[in-house]
Amino acid sequence: MAARDKTDQTRQKIIQATDDLLYHKGFNLMSFSDIAEASDVPRGNIYYYFKTKDEVLTAVIQYRISQMKNMLDEWNKTIPGPLERLKRYTRIPLNEMHDVIQYGCPIGTLNSELGKVQRELQIESKQPLTIFKRWIKKQFNELIPNADAESLTTHFLVRTQGLAMIAYIYKDEKIIQNEVKALNQWLDQLAS
Amino acid sequence: MAARDKTDQTRQKIIQATDDLLYHKGFNLMSFSDIAEASDVPRGNIYYYFKTKDEVLTAVIQYRISQMKNMLDEWNKTIPGPLERLKRYTRIPLNEMHDVIQYGCPIGTLNSELGKVQRELQIESKQPLTIFKRWIKKQFNELIPNADAESLTTHFLVRTQGLAMIAYIYKDEKIIQNEVKALNQWLDQLAS
């Protein structure tokens, strides 16, 4: 149905615009007016698609999850071994260097913001990280069959979140470059 | 002068109450009403002491800085070597475990929140981290005279911020315990 298509298109336009907005301003400073302007959908009209701001957030999270799943599927198909897959993950902050410096890690900063007072929203917001976590753990299990994959995964997440955070605070690209290099060396040592 | 003392006392009461509030709610969700309630100073009266919310933040940052300096002075006096001093630093998240799980790192979460849109405030807010950074670097310089102390310091900050972040997101004390232990082992290896 054409009408249905139009609805879905508008919904999608709102979600994608909000995805960026959420990353650039954070949840609490992002208003419906911002969403209307960014998505080019009249302000009063956003409410036809989403009753509350929380609902928009939920939709954006689900959108991010589907994007991530596509990406990980692609990596699983095209990258042969667990070591190279984990290294592909560490390339994300390098590829997104400019954004990480300006806005931090999209997952980390959102969880940090929502974790203090808006706990229910934070629980939703950590889903993307948990999907990454499971995938990373699987790679470590393949890489070193008898290792404590859970601990290795936590350590890996700690270092990726930490480097994004410190680079974001100090606006310093070198931090990303050096810390990613060190992380890859750690992976190489584990694999050998 | 008694009047002057009273003013300073009230000012201090506001600052200390806001210190906690800022940590527990974040800057943007913390209102003047919250400050009034927490400090037990009438709402309209807060404005006599601080003209804007930004000014309250500045005062809290300065308060935190003075507290930190006292702590580091104390450590310099009572803890003999650089290795033990760095290990003392890694004990902070263990001692403050409960708060870190619930509210994250006070410095990291504040910088993360303000870094997106409120850049001038973020620049102020990173001062405490920079003070720690200088102190940590000094310890590394003493510990290993010919090493690249700047890189070691960055790595150290990445791991402490990262562990606080992941433990905060997943509400998991074990993450702090395990990652602090691993960090101390890394320090021991460096020192040997």
Added chain:
DNA sequence: GTCTATATGAAGATAGAC
């Protein structure tokens, strides 16, 4: 499905009596 007008509330901030 679209858009305007508006209800409602809370925020930061100010004026001025006491």
Added chain:
DNA sequence: GTCTATCTTCATATAGAC
């Protein structure tokens, strides 16, 4: 130095004409 009343702005959200 204290406290109340109020201004202004902007937020979420709703009602209802089209």
